[in-house]
Amino acid sequence: MNTITSSKVPVVELPSGEVLSLKVIDIVGKKKGPMCYLQASVHGAEHQGNAVIYQLLKYLEKNEIAGSIRLVPMANPIALNNKIGTYTHGRFNSNTGDNWNRLYHDFTKDNDQVLEFAKKYLGYDELDIDKQYKLLLSKLIEDKKNENSNYGIDRNGHVNILLQELAHNADYVLDLHTGPVATRYLYVPEYLEEKCADLQFPHNLIIPNNFAGAMDEASFMPWINLQRAFKELGRDYDIAFEAYTVELGSEERISLEEAQLDLRHILHYLFLRGIVTEEDNPITTTIKKCKLKDYKTYYAPRGALYEYMVQPGQAVKKGEVLAVALNFENHFKEEEIKIELRANQDCIVINHYPSSSVPSGAELFQVMESIY
Numbered sequence: 489m490n491t492i493t494s495s496k497v498p499v500v501e502l503p504s505g506e507v508l509s510l511k512v513i514d515i516v517g518k519k520k521g522p523m524c525y526l527q528a529s530v531h532g533a534e535h536q537g538n539a540v541i542y543q544l545l546k547y548l549e550k551n552e553i554a555g556s557i558r559l560v561p562m563a564n565p566i567a568l569n570n571k572i573g574t575y576t577h578g579r580f581n582s583n584t585g586d587n588w589n590r591l592y593h594d595f596t597k598d599n600d601q602v603l604e605f606a607k608k609y610l611g612y613d614e615l616d617i618d619k620q621y622k623l624l625l626s627k628l629i630e631d632k633k634n635e636n637s638n639y640g641i642d643r644n645g646h647v648n649i650l651l652q653e654l655a656h657n658a659d660y661v662l663d664l665h666t667g668p669v670a671t672r673y674l675y676v677p678e679y680l681e682e683k684c685a686d687l688q689f690p691h692n693l694i695i696p697n698n699f700a701g702a703m704d705e706a707s708f709m710p711w712i713n714l715q716r717a718f719k720e721l722g723r724d725y726d727i728a729f730e731a732y733t734v735e736l737g738s739e740e741r742i743s744l745e746e747a748q749l750d751l752r753h754i755l756h757y758l759f760l761r762g763i764v765t766e767e768d769n770p771i772t773t774t775i776k777k778c779k780l781k782d783y784k785t786y787y788a789p790r791g792a793l794y795e796y797m798v799q800p801g802q803a804v805k806k807g808e809v810l811a812v813a814l815n816f817e818n819h820f821k822e823e824e825i826k827i828e829l830r831a832n833q834d835c836i837v838i839n840h841y842p843s844s845s846v847p848s849g850a851e852l853f854q855v856m857e858s859i860y
């Protein structure tokens with residue numbers, strides 16, 4: 489059977505002396521195979537990924553795999569424990585205001601060591617290259633960690649570098665998030681557009697092969713940069729590495745029943761990648777995609793109390809009412825208190841603001857347009 493081990497990685501020592509840690513669970517199969525890394529809750533209010541990790545762990549206790557899986561539930565204990573009233577203030581670092589999923593590091597951008605590496609391994613086969621390159625990544629992460637150590641460690645972004653270190657050996661990275669009130673969807677880099685169907689997610693946002701600070705990007709950019717370095721030297725290098733941001737419904741809740749269904753997507757993917765060795769009940773979904781430029785945000789046109797008239801996952805026609813809202817200032821301007829917001833174009837609703845009380849300019853809806 490699989491070997492399952494657990495370890496902890498300290499993240500921060502609190503003023504009272506307690507230490508918050510990452511909880512790392514490693515599952516290693518008897519047979520050799522690739523490594524998949526999964527983490528959940530980097531945005532502290534986004535809990536469903538932990539329910540999925542729980543279901544996956546239960547599965548792995550009974551079913552042999554080839555290769556290994558590393559699980560990091562509760563991947564941001566700082567954010568997860570940050571409660572204001574009943575609400576988890578989990579998206580932004582409460583000290584700095586930074587979005588926790590924009591604080592990862594791109595070690596390989598314009599890094600001469602990548603080009604040097606490509607020159608050295610120009611004639612090698614891809615399996616050897618991938619193995620050697622992970623050693624370089626490990627070194628670059630270590631260098632980054634040591635950069636500031638004489639003067640202490642900046643708390644902002646520290647958990648991010650620790651997570652990158654835990655993931656650097658993986659062949660596949662799944663970063664489990666949720667939206668505010670949301671359906672299930674994937675962020676997919678352009679270079680994986682064909683492969684993403686293996687996760688059988690209904691909604692897929694195709695993002696550029698660029699770095700904007702997120703975990704998926706921080707994980708795949710070293711491979712994109714390596715591919716670019718090989719290209720300069722005249723070699724076509726196929727990237728085997730994959731990373732996705734997996735959005736599992738709405739924040740501030742878990743459902744173990746829904747996690748069973750989420751798990752089927754992940755097991756299907758792991759089966760196709762040769763880690764899970766048997767599959768009883770393969771999942772199939774109608775897959776819809778749009779480019780990031782067609783992933784549109786409706787910013788609230790007015791501050792008001794909004795009732796959402798459409799649900800995440802729903803297809804909406806141009807002109808249909810998305811939301812109605814009440815603004816009592818209108819009464820004093822002899823206007824209707826009730827306002828309507830209608831769809832500009834045909835779309836599928838992906839998520840909406842989690843509260844009815846909305847200031848103007850807030851991200852009210854995010855929708856997919858020009859779907860293919």
Ligand SMILES: [Zn+2]
Pocket residue numbers: 531534589665666
């Ligand atoms: Zn998130």
